[in-house]
Amino acid sequence: MPTITSCFSRKLLSPMQSFRLQGLLLRHVSTTVREHDQMLLIKEHPQQSAKTMQFPGIWLRDNCQCEQCFHRDSLSRKPNSWINFDTKVKVQNVTVDESRQAVNIVWSDRHRSTFSLSWLKERDFSPEARERYMNEWYRPQPKHWGKADFDKILKKFDYWDVMRSDPVLLEWLEALTIHGVAMLKDSPLDVGVVKSLAKRIGFMRKTNYGAEFSIRFRPDAKNYLHMSETLPLHTDLPYYEYKPSITILHTLEQTRSLGGWSTLVDGFNIADQLRVNQPQHFKTLTETSVNWCGIGENADKAFHNMWRAPVINLDEDGKYARINHSVPRRDSHFSIDVDKVAPWYEANAIFVRMAHEQEVTFKTEPGDVLSFNNLRMLHGRTGYDDSENNIRHILGFFVDWDIVYSKMRVLKRRLHHEGQKT
Ligand SMILES: [Zn+2]
Incomplete structure (x- = not known):
């Protein structure tokens, strides 16, 4: 030759x-x-x-x-x-x-x-x-976790360290990509924190609820942000094709009543369990498109969002791309063959039961900033009593993975170059 x-x-x-x-x-x-x-x-x-x-x-x-x-x-x-x-x-x-x-x-x-x-x-x-190259520059590999691992995997960072130090900012974002959840502690009890954090990462992702949203009880509540009843596990805004990637919640005030606990579960881990133990149900939840729907009004703007997608979404490599779950945001329209409906209910019921078995609960303190991957984690909240002198007030915003991954790469490159100079 x-x-x-x-x-x-x-x-x-x-x-x-x-x-x-x-x-x-x-x-x-x-x-x-x-x-x-x-x-x-x-x-x-x-x-x-x-x-x-x-x-x-x-x-x-x-x-x-x-x-x-x-x-x-x-x-x-x-x-x-x-x-x-x-x-x-x-x-x-x-x-x-x-x-x-x-x-x-x-x-x-x-x-x-x-x-x-x-x-x-x-x-x-x-x-x-x-x-x-893929692990270093594309995306770090997520590590899935169960209830027993939560204390080990939950990384906590000081808010001011994140704001002032690039290596700590990178560590926080990496923890989010790997474990799907991370916490910042001791932030000021100031409504400007969400803006400062968004600016530190890049910029906020707007939704029907605006760029920032306030989670606080209102007697005239028309949507779940402003109710005090229990919110079972769900993912936010499953009715978006481009679902907001990361939910960031800043606790300004926390209720002194018995409730108001956050609940969280790693949806990728539940999918793993289902894949191994109930492969037929796993297949059903990856292949059956569900109609997700959100109809409402916010700040005088009406919206009507729809997106069809399975509960467990796989990418072309068979890895998890996104989990969708929300009881209220699942439409009564179910645009699939009629004989596929009952098997989907069986599979979804098992998925939801397994998720609740693995759910972790914790109560955030004023100054805590909870961040989690909305494409992966299911989250919720226990109900609480609200009164004039005992309120719960959380400010939240979303940020997209494109913005976070980009920031991580910029930081990595910069820190790598600085490391070489010294
Ligand atoms: Zn050439």
Whole structure:
């Protein structure tokens, strides 16, 4: 099989040089292009264990880093690089530049590309490297938990630490992504806290109830925000296609009556249990679309929202994307085949029973800020008595995962660079 090969050796790097190369201690590198599928193979020597990295030629040509193909300021491929993109383009020649630690390619259309070895290594196609990248930069893997684990997994952060320290802000957001819940303590009893926190993360997500919402008893209540009765486990706003991702609740005042406890359960953990113990019911809850519905009025604006989706939503990898559950927000319209209705009720009843068995309860104190993943956790509240001198007042807002993940990546990159400078 005809191949194009090149290799180089290099002397041991001084500590200064090795720092600049960010761990890319290459003594000897060989490159080969496999003719039949145009795969560029890169191998480090002499480490026998070193795996050969593979890069498809078509991908390399698409990701050429030259000024003609790549726009440095926007860190993106130039839009016109695809107008005449030739999928049959071939590697004509490949060489390794030892001094620049780079691979040079001449293409069959005469175009020239240079890729640094560190850039290539970061984009290694091996399953291990891809997983490392996904966990580090895409999304951390959630860890599901049951009732017995709650005290262990609930991370608490000081409000002022989160506001003043970037590493603590990152820790809080990471705890939210991994465990689905985290608590801030000792925030001021000030209505501005929700705004300050939203600004610290990015910005609020607006809904029918506005950007901020007040949870407080009102005798003339028309919606559940303003009632004092027990709210069983639910997810907020399941009737949105783009359901608000994270619920953040700031306790300003807490009732001294016996009730007003928060309830919480990890919906992903309940789904795990169902998947293992009742696979048929699990299948039903992942495949049956339910009509979620919200009709009402807030601040003189009428709304009528509908979204059809299962209780347990899986992504294309079979991982949990979202849990929907709300007794009041489930419509009486059920737009599925009539013979599928009864099996869905059986499965949902078991899901709800299991969720209530795993429910944890706790009472927030004034100054607490409870944050949880509304795509994952079911939450609720026990009923309470409200009077003029004994009120419960919570201010809340939503923020979307897009905004939180983005903030986490920005913080990570910045903290990583600062770490390198010191
Ligand atoms: Zn180019």
